Amino acid sequence: MTRKFDHSLWDKAKSNKKDEFYTQLIDIERELSNYKKHFYGKTVFCNCDDIKNSNFFKYFVQNFKTLGLKKLICACYKDTTLFSSEQGYYYEYIGTDTIEPDMNRIIPFRGNGDFRSSESIELLRQSDIVVTNPPFSLFRDYITQLIKYDKQFLIISNVNAITYKEVYNLIKDNKVWLGINLGRGISGFIVPSDYELYGLETKINENGERIISPNNCMWLTNLDNSKRLEFIKLTKKYFGNEVDYPHYDNFDGIHVDKTKNIPADYDGAMGVPITFLHTFNPNQFEIIQFRKGNDGKDLKINGKTPFFRILIKKKNIQETDGLSSLIPSTI
Numbered sequence: 192m193t194r195k196f197d198h199s200l201w202d203k204a205k206s207n208k209k210d211e212f213y214t215q216l217i218d219i220e221r222e223l224s225n226y227k228k229h230f231y232g233k234t235v236f237c238n239c240d241d242i243k244n245s246n247f248f249k250y251f252v253q254n255f256k257t258l259g260l261k262k263l264i265c266a267c268y269k270d271t272t273l274f275s276s277e278q279g280y281y282y283e284y285i286g287t288d289t290i291e292p293d294m295n296r297i298i299p300f301r302g303n304g305d306f307r308s309s310e311s312i313e314l315l316r317q318s319d320i321v322v323t324n325p326p327f328s329l330f331r332d333y334i335t336q337l338i339k340y341d342k343q344f345l346i347i348s349n350v351n352a353i354t355y356k357e358v359y360n361l362i363k364d365n366k367v368w369l370g371i372n373l374g375r376g377i378s379g380f381i382v383p384s385d386y387e388l389y390g391l392e393t394k395i396n397e398n399g400e401r402i403i404s405p406n407n408c409m410w411l412t413n414l415d416n417s418k419r420l421e422f423i424k425l426t427k428k429y430f431g432n433e434v435d436y437p438h439y440d441n442f443d444g445i446h447v448d449k450t451k452n453i454p455a456d457y458d459g460a461m462g463v464p465i466t467f468l469h470t471f472n473p474n475q476f477e478i479i480q481f482r483k484g485n486d487g488k489d490l491k492i493n494g495k496t497p498f499f500r501i502l503i504k505k506k507n508i509q510e511t512d513g514l515s516s517l518i519p520s521t522i
């Protein structure tokens with residue numbers, strides 16, 4: 192059920208970008224280079240992606256053969272520039288046609304192409320790995336759906352998503368973890384020229400695109416990557432520096448201000464910032480719980496609540512030279 196495409200509509204669509212963040216090709220290439228082995232023979236679904244402007248589409252088409260993909264499916268939400276109603280469409284690529292999107296081969300959805308719609312879910316069922324940058328405001332629904340349909344995924348989200356119950360429970364249970372790049376490791380997003388830039392780092396890239404760098408985004412995945420099994424080198428000591436590690440009022444554990452200050456010689460519970468998850472190796476640490484003390488309320492130090500903490504504990508400790516060294520477990 193393909194349809195003939197009027198190219199003047201495509202031009203209109205390109206110039207009529209919504210107030211949204213579009214991912215740069217360079218950031219996709221940088222992250223995806225760590226997961227190549229996962230893609231061989233797989234169907235990839237980018238379910239929040241308009242092929243007219245999606246660099247996820249571009250990346251997978253350009254790398255289709257190198258990755259050994261079986262199929263790429265992109266689904267676009269509410270393309271009012273192509274359709275008179277708020278209709279969406281999808282596009283399937285199997286490596287045989289030109290790498291430029293062939294708009295004559297788009298397949299209109301009956302509905303708007305919402306990732307939660309039955310039409311989009313049918314495509315999700317046919318897919319192995321979902322890769323995209325979904326709408327931040329619907330992130331809870333988005334990740335819940337991926338888990339429900341037992342999909343592998345590599346997606347971009349705001350770092351604050353870690354504080355969502357749905358997300359931190361998945362992280363705690365080792366079902367989801369952070370990708371390689373985070374914060375400044377994601378160089379920025381393309382925004383329309385009329386985007387409000389107040390308070391954000393901005394630049395124009397070599398393609399003339401307007402880039403904002405919110406520095407608060409991350410990749411979230413359930414695909415293994417090499418970094419996940421790297422051990423953090425612990426260089427600090429708790430004993431002798433107790434004043435730097437205050438005890439929580441409502442939890443038997445110490446407060447660690449920065450990940451780099453996690454002491455090597457403390458075996459109990461420690462509250463660390465959410466950025467710890469970027470270096471979290473499940474063979475080195477276990478996550479005890481998030482944010483709350485024993486009374487079910489937010490953690491406190493002398494009556495004050497620090498920003499969201501993750502309570503962790505070291506695994507497999509062996510004493511050497513007065514400091515603890517870490518040995519890998521067999522997990």
Ligand SMILES: C[S@@+](CC[C@H](N)C(=O)[O-])C[C@H]1O[C@@H](n2cnc3c(N)ncnc32)[C@H](O)[C@@H]1O
Nearest residue numbers: 211212213214239240268305306323324325326
């Ligand atoms: C943050 S933008 C990212 C776009 C693209 N994935 C990229 O990375 O360049 C999120 C996209 O999700 C689309 N979107 C919004 N609500 C949606 C929904 N309910 N279902 C599917 N897509 C949606 C928006 O139109 C927008 O293009």
